[in-house]
Amino acid sequence: MAILVDENTKLVVQGITGRDGSFHTKQMIDYGTNVVAGVTPGKGGQSIHDVPVFDTMKEAVEGTGANTSVIYVPAKFATDAVFEAADSGVKLIICIAEGVPTQDMAKVTSYLKCKGVRLIGPNSPGVTSPGYCKVGIMPGQIFEKGTIGIVSRSGTLTYEVVHAITQAGMGQSTCLGIGGDQIIGSNFIDILELFREDAQTEGVALIGEIGGTAEEETAEYIKARFNKPVVAFIAGRTAPPGKRMGHAGAIISGGSGTAEDKIKAFEAVGVPVAEIPAQMADLMKEKLNK
Amino acid sequence: MKLQEYQAKEIMKAEGIPVKSGKVATTPEEAVKIYHELGGKVVIKSQVLVGGRGKAGGIKLASNADEVKEKATAILGMDIKGITVKKVLVAPAVDIAAETYIGIIIDRKSKSPVIMVSPAGGVDIEQVAKETPEKIFMTRIDPFLGVMSYQSRALASKLFSEPDLIKKTAKVIHQLYNIFERNDASLIEINPFCTDTGGNVWAVDAKLVLDDNGLVKHPGNEDLRNIDEEVTEELEARANDLSYVKLDGNIGCMVNGAGLAMATMDIVKYFGSEPANFLDIGGSSSPEKVLAALKIITGDPNVKVIFINIFGGITRCDDVAKGIIQAYDKLSMDMPIVIRLTGTNEEEAKKLLQETKLVSVGSMAEGAQKAIELASS
Structure with a gap:
C-alpha cells in the first residue's frame, strides 16, 4: 500500500545529467527505487548510473514504460518540463525545482487537471514510501517503514519530523512535501484524501507554515471527512508580518496567514499542535493509544 | 518585488490607462518646478513602499508655489513606518466624483488570477473585506483565456451604472490584466479608481507587485528594484x-x-x-x-x-x-x-x-x- 509511490513506480528523471539530478539518481537507486530512464535534451544515448538517457520524455516513456517523473531542472525550465511530462503519458509528476513563476503554475495546474495528471510541488522535497521507493531529495536513512503518513509544506522540516517519529519507534507509510510555493499541484486535502483510503496509514502528521489559508481549509476538511488521528505543527510563530520567509508562499499579509490562526483552526477541530517539531512524535503516540 | 506608485503609474500610462502621472522630485525646489510645468492644483505624494502614507501625513494637496514648497519640505525626509521619504510624486489633482477599487491578485485556493472590484474605493481594501464583504466583487480568470469581455463588463457594472463609464472601466480592467500577465505580477491595484466631474475615469493611485519567481523571465524588470528601501x-x-x-x-x-x-x-x-x-x-x-x-x-x-x-x-x-x-x-x-x-x-x-x-x-x-x-x- 502506501500512497503515490510504491513498488510499482517506474521513475524517469528529468534533468538527470545535472549536478543534483545525477547525485540524487544515485541516492534513489541505492534506496531501491526503480529508476528506468533519464531525460536531458541533447544528451540522449548516454547513460548515468546505468540508467539510459533520452532526449525527450516521449521517447523515455515509450522506451521504458515509465509512469512517474521527477523534475530536477532549474526553475527557468521547470514549467516546460512539467508540460512535457504531462504530454508524455506519465500519471504522476514530482517537481523539485524551486522558484517557478506563480502565473506559470496557474497555467500548469489548470492544464494538468484537464489531462488527469497529478503534480506534487513545485518546490517539493519529493515523496518517500519507506521500504518501497524514494523519489526526490530526502535523505533515505531517516525513514522506517510503518503506519504514519507525513505531509508538509516544507522540506528539511519534514526530515526533522520523520527523524523524531522514527526515533520514537514509529515508522512511516508515505512521507511527502507538497511544496512551499503559492500555487502547488496537490494541497493538504488532496493528500489526506489519499491517506484516508490507504490501509497502511493509521495516523497523519501534518506540517504547515505561515501564509495563505490552506491549513484553515484543511482543518474544516478534517472535521467533515477525515477519520484517522492527525497531529500538526505550524512553522513561523515568530515570523514578522509582510516579510517572505524563504518559501514564496510563506508570508503573513494583511493580518491573514498567521501561525496563531492556523493553530486555533486545528485545535478547534481536535487536532493537537506541537510547540516544537520533536513533540509531534509524542502527540501522535497519545492520539494512537486513545 | 514592490514598485513605487510612480513606477506603476508609468507602466499603466504606457498601457493606455488614464493616469494623472506627474513627475518625481527629490527636493522642494524640484517640486515647485514641476508645479509650474503642470499648472493648477497638485497633490504631493511620498514615494515609499509601505501602506498608510495618507494617514502618516505623506500625501498633501497644494494650490500655489509656496504651498508646494512648504508641503514638499515637510514630506521629504519624513519617516513613514521606518522608511525615510526621499522622493515625492507631484501630480495634477483630480476633481473626484466617485472613488472605487480595482485589483488583480493570485488566488491560492482557485490557483488562478482573481479580479476584485469594489465601489468602496479610497480606503484599505482589507478593511472593506473585513467590515463590508458584500461590497467586494470577485471573478476568477482562466489563466489560458485571460479576461473575457463579458467578465470585464459585469465587473465594471458593479462600480458604475452609466454605460459610458462601464465601457471605460471595462477597458481599464483588460489593460490591467495585460500588465499583470505580461510582467508576471502577483498584484496590480488601482485604489482609488476615480471618476471626475467631467465623466472621465482616472487611476489616482497605483500599486504593482512583481512575482520574485517571475523576474527570471523579465530581467529588465530588475532595473525597477528600489534598492534604497531594502x-x-x-x-x-x-x-x-x-x-x-x-x-x-x-x-x-x-x-x-x-x-x-x-x-x-x-x-x-x-x-x-x-x-x-x-x-x-x-x-x-x-x-x-x-x-x-x-x-x-x-x-x-x-x-x-x-x-x-x-x-x-x-x-x-x-x-x-x-x-x-x-x-x-x-x-x-x-x-x-x-x-x-x-x-x-x-x-x-x-x-x-x-x-x-x-x-x-x-x-x-x-x-x-x-x-x-x-x-x-
Whole structure:
C-alpha cells in the first residue's frame, strides 16, 4: 500500500545529467527505487548510473514504460518540463525545482487537471514510501517503514519530523512535501484524501507554515471527512508580518496567514499542535493509544 | 518585488490607462518646478513602499508655489513606518466624483488570477473585506483565456451604472490584466479608481507587485528594484542566493530550508530567547553560500552565538562543513558556534569538522538550549 509511490513506480528523471539530478539518481537507486530512464535534451544515448538517457520524455516513456517523473531542472525550465511530462503519458509528476513563476503554475495546474495528471510541488522535497521507493531529495536513512503518513509544506522540516517519529519507534507509510510555493499541484486535502483510503496509514502528521489559508481549509476538511488521528505543527510563530520567509508562499499579509490562526483552526477541530517539531512524535503516540 | 506608485503609474500610462502621472522630485525646489510645468492644483505624494502614507501625513494637496514648497519640505525626509521619504510624486489633482477599487491578485485556493472590484474605493481594501464583504466583487480568470469581455463588463457594472463609464472601466480592467500577465505580477491595484466631474475615469493611485519567481523571465524588470528601501544585509543575501530576514534577537541562525529555518527561530523563542535573523541557505548549497551566510550573520553586532541547524537532503553536509572551515579562515568568528548536522554526507562532514572548536549537538532542541546558555554566559 502506501500512497503515490510504491513498488510499482517506474521513475524517469528529468534533468538527470545535472549536478543534483545525477547525485540524487544515485541516492534513489541505492534506496531501491526503480529508476528506468533519464531525460536531458541533447544528451540522449548516454547513460548515468546505468540508467539510459533520452532526449525527450516521449521517447523515455515509450522506451521504458515509465509512469512517474521527477523534475530536477532549474526553475527557468521547470514549467516546460512539467508540460512535457504531462504530454508524455506519465500519471504522476514530482517537481523539485524551486522558484517557478506563480502565473506559470496557474497555467500548469489548470492544464494538468484537464489531462488527469497529478503534480506534487513545485518546490517539493519529493515523496518517500519507506521500504518501497524514494523519489526526490530526502535523505533515505531517516525513514522506517510503518503506519504514519507525513505531509508538509516544507522540506528539511519534514526530515526533522520523520527523524523524531522514527526515533520514537514509529515508522512511516508515505512521507511527502507538497511544496512551499503559492500555487502547488496537490494541497493538504488532496493528500489526506489519499491517506484516508490507504490501509497502511493509521495516523497523519501534518506540517504547515505561515501564509495563505490552506491549513484553515484543511482543518474544516478534517472535521467533515477525515477519520484517522492527525497531529500538526505550524512553522513561523515568530515570523514578522509582510516579510517572505524563504518559501514564496510563506508570508503573513494583511493580518491573514498567521501561525496563531492556523493553530486555533486545528485545535478547534481536535487536532493537537506541537510547540516544537520533536513533540509531534509524542502527540501522535497519545492520539494512537486513545 | 514592490514598485513605487510612480513606477506603476508609468507602466499603466504606457498601457493606455488614464493616469494623472506627474513627475518625481527629490527636493522642494524640484517640486515647485514641476508645479509650474503642470499648472493648477497638485497633490504631493511620498514615494515609499509601505501602506498608510495618507494617514502618516505623506500625501498633501497644494494650490500655489509656496504651498508646494512648504508641503514638499515637510514630506521629504519624513519617516513613514521606518522608511525615510526621499522622493515625492507631484501630480495634477483630480476633481473626484466617485472613488472605487480595482485589483488583480493570485488566488491560492482557485490557483488562478482573481479580479476584485469594489465601489468602496479610497480606503484599505482589507478593511472593506473585513467590515463590508458584500461590497467586494470577485471573478476568477482562466489563466489560458485571460479576461473575457463579458467578465470585464459585469465587473465594471458593479462600480458604475452609466454605460459610458462601464465601457471605460471595462477597458481599464483588460489593460490591467495585460500588465499583470505580461510582467508576471502577483498584484496590480488601482485604489482609488476615480471618476471626475467631467465623466472621465482616472487611476489616482497605483500599486504593482512583481512575482520574485517571475523576474527570471523579465530581467529588465530588475532595473525597477528600489534598492534604497531594502535592508543592506537582505540585498547582500539575495546577491548570494540566500534568503535572510533581519530580526532583533542575539542568536544568529543559519539553517537549510525555509520551514526548518522558521522552526529554528520558533524553537529559540520557545526556550526563552530571541533569534537574530531568519536565514535559509537554500537547497543545493555550495561552500561559497555558507561562507556568504556566515559573513552576513557575523556582521550583525547583536549576534552573540551562532546556531547552525542543518538537516541535509539536497544540501550535502560536507559542503556546509567546507564553507564553515573557509569562514574560520576568512572571517573573524570569535563568538561560539553551536552546530547540529545530520542527513546527506553527515559522516564526511563530521570528519572535516573534527579539528574545529564548534560545539556539536545531537538535536535541534538541544542546540537551541545550548546556544541560549552560551549567549547568556
